[in-house]
Amino acid sequence: MSHRSFRFSRRRRRGPAWLLVLLLAVTAAGAMLASDPEGGGRTAAAEAETPAGADRLEGVARVIDGDTLDVGGVRVRLHGVDAFERGQVCDLPTGGWPCGAAATTAMKSRAEGRRLVCEVRDTDRYGRKVSRCERDGLDVAGGW
Helix, strand or coil: CCCCCCCCCCCCCCCCHHHHHHHHHHHHHHHHHHHCCCCCCCCCCCCCCCCCCCCEEEEEEEEEECCEEEECCEEEEECCCCCCCCCCCEEECCEEECHHHHHHHHHHHHHCCCEEEEEEEEECCCCCEEEEEEECCEECCCCC
16 A cells, blocks of 8 residues: 555645545446446345354445445455545645545445445454455445
């Protein structure tokens, strides 16, 4: 991972930062429509928690942030993804912008309320299942 210039900050942002966030959201929505033109993700009720030690999880996703989900009641960290934290604000030459919110919004457009199938690869130090997750056969972290 390369080092990124960022700083946690709660200051009010001025300038065209909102435009960048809007552009990111529109781009994410466009990518979703390109991969799923009908937008027809299933929204069935979440399945019961998968037993400990299972190497496959299935269920409806609830997005926590850009790289963390709850899938069928199990906390999942996406394998190979290191996204900004939900409340993180990143500095740009034009000022700060809510990069964490942008990452969370992008992941919500891919996974929120959708049925996912996850292949568990490991468990991290926080007890999250480090997994590769798919929606309708497509990796939800693809292209990141």
